[in-house]
Amino acid sequence: MRAKRPGYAVFAEKGIEWIIRLCGISAIIFVFGIFFFVFREGGPILWEKGTDFRLGDFFTSTDWYPTSMENKRYGILLLIIGTFTVTGLSILIAVPFAIGGAIFLSEFCTGKVKEWLKIIIELLAAIPSIVWGFIGITVINPLIQSWFDVPVGLNVLNASIILALMAMPIMVSIGEDALKAVPDNYREAAVALGATRWQMIFRVLLPAGKNGLLAAVLLGVGRAVGETMGVLMATGHSLNNPYVKLDGSFNPMWMFESCRTLTATIASELGETSVGSPHYRVLFLIGIVLLTITFIINLTADLVVKGIRKQK
């Protein structure tokens, strides 16, 4: 028999249901809102007349002189090179550690150690990026200077180390989930066939969990591309192509050159531009480029994760 409920309770429940529904779709509203806002601020530069902006030069020119008096130039090629260089190197540094960490967490460690490790890794993720920037300037900068005997320690390597540390926690925890998702009978079958633990991990576990691990890496990449304050402080923020020497030849020491990223450029310049000026709009256009890059990365990661679910 159904218990009779007072009228207000029914209404209250309906109301709460709606609030929860609203919360659920709010993420969608925000994402579209952000896209709309950024496009509205940055878009007009594409069709506004009388500015020095050329879409062709935007992606191909290395000249970034948005505040020049005579000859304003808006080329972001160096910024794109900077972003991809720093991100790429940081992922190279982070991946071995992250996958090793994920394997250790899911296969080897148990009980208290595991609990503590997880807490500490989460703590690593919670350190604000400006603090990482400080560490880059005050700790890593002098270390790089003295170890590698280079003039400035604010460079690609410094920023990549910081980004690697920042991207690692998310890679470890998602990677661990991916390995846990591999069914136990795979492990049991391998061990039953006489495989050692190492063989089991290398020949069975990693191939079986590779999609999940790839997704973990891609989410780490997304984190690294979007990072701002840390790289602003640690890269040296210099308009510079790290791969090219002054005389135009390839620079094998590119790791020790300064560079500049898309995100750091927005952070350092947006505050002082006047609203609606071409410089302001171009900075928003850079925002659109960034959004597109992270969107593609996240989408790929999602599709890869979907791939795992289907396999099961």
Add this chain to the structure above:
Amino acid sequence: MKRIKQISFAALAAASLLLTGCDKKGGDAKKNTLSIQNIGSDTMVNLAQAWAEAYGKAEPSVSIEVAGGGSGIGVAALLNGTCDIANSSRHLEAEEVEKAKAKYGAEPKEYKVGYDALAIYVHPSNPLNEISVEQLSDLYREGGTISKWSELGVTIPGAPDEIVRVSRQNNSGTYHYFREAVLGKKADFKKGSRDLSGSKDVVELVSTTPSAIGYSGIGYRTDKVKVVKVSKKKGEPAIEPTIETTLNKTYPIARPMFFYTPPNAGAHVAKYIDWVLGKDGQAMIAEKGYIPLEAK
């Protein structure tokens, strides 16, 4: 539309604008504490802070809130009506004066409050003692030819020959002034300089980098860097940035510092500016390492 733009700008420009902005009316309503919002130049922020603290002791009924960020941020706040005094290490541009006229119906008031000598900093181990404005231009200008210390006639013990140029982000007041005074109005900076976001950051990076050179306000001088004398042209006497050489204009790269206020600023703001321009305020400038309007 306009309102939305203002909100979005404030959010992006600085959270502090949002937190402290538009507080004037609230301050007026509370009878005993009048507040003055003072925003702008990164070069002047230490000085503005010191003035505000000292004035708070002399005149407890007025509280002054100081924020830095850069001359551009101060000017933007002036144009948006979110500050009472904008600090700027450069003149307002014609375009900005027009915008202010459109908002207030009159030009903003300009007060010259002191001078700042732009010092050229190098590492203490650097034997360089003087440099000419021409050499600085060749070093920093797009198309300039100097890139090695040997071209300036020095070798730094234990450091590479390549000069590490330290500069500022491209819309700082100091960057604009340096471009105008050293590189020439139509010129641009050479790519590859380390562009830092604060006056203090420049001095810090130079202090840890033996092969670096940088420019920043004389107020940021520390014991860990060396200030190089500057001459107008090679062969002319090199001048050290001091109060005397700045006031008699022999030091070639010094600039005035300004307060800008809306034309309708309250009496308490005018009183504060009088104090800054008076004996106590001016004494404080020299104390903080900047240059007062007149030598004692």
